[in-house]
Amino acid sequence: MWSPWPAVQAAGRFLAPAGRYYPDLLDTPVEEADLVSAAMAEIGRGAAWVKVIADFPDLAAGTDAQASYPAAAIARLAAAAHQAGARVAVHSTVPGAGQLIAVGVDSVEHGFGLDEDAIRAMAGRGTAWTPTLGALLALRDAPGITPQRRRRFEDSYARIA
Numbered sequence: 001m002w003s004p005w006p007a008v009q010a011a012g013r014f015l016a017p018a019g020r021y022y023p024d025l026l027d028t029p030v031e032e033a034d035l036v037s038a039a040m041a042e043i044g045r046g047a048a049w050v051k052v053i054a055d056f057p058d059l060a061a062g063t064d065a066q067a068s069y070p071a072a073a074i075a076r077l078a079a080a081a082h083q084a085g086a087r088v089a090v091h092s093t094v095p096g097a098g099q100l101i102a103v104g105v106d107s108v109e110h111g112f113g114l115d116e117d118a119i120r121a122m123a124g125r126g127t128a129w130t131p132t133l134g135a136l137l138a139l140r141d142a143p144g145i146t147p148q149r150r151r152r153f154e155d156s157y158a159r160i161a
Contacts, residue, residue, distance in 0.1 A: 012042030
């Protein structure tokens with residue numbers, strides 16, 4: 001039935017390993033072995049979506065973003081979530097996001113590393129994309145950023161803007 005009011009869907013907590021997301025937003029770290037059970041717990045509490053931090057910088061080490069979980073682990077999570085009637089959103093900023101599309105995620109948040117093939121695959125599967133250009137611009141212009149990282153952000157912006 002149509003309604004003029006917005007619909008709210010619960011997304012549960014962020015799923016990420018220790019040190020791979022903002023500490024104030026990461027309720028409890030989730031290691032690879034516990035990824036599916038953590039997602040199922042969120043779904044059991046009413047989440048229609050689970051959000052996986054598929055890649056993020058190692059905050060303690062100060063390194064650039066890299067995969068938080070292997071694609072195979074995210075594939076297992078996506079299969080279990082879909083079986084339970086839920087969807088999967090992934091935070092992804094690095095190249096190679098096409099493998100996340102291939103394993104069945106339903107939405108890519110940021111997606112700075114998406115290429116044309118991945119976007120075509122998303123269109124074919126009906127995968128959503130939230131590019132968050134504002135976040136990319138804020139990172140690109142952040143004080144103290146290394147020239148190498150600034151260039152990577154500029155390249156990402158040029159590719160998706």
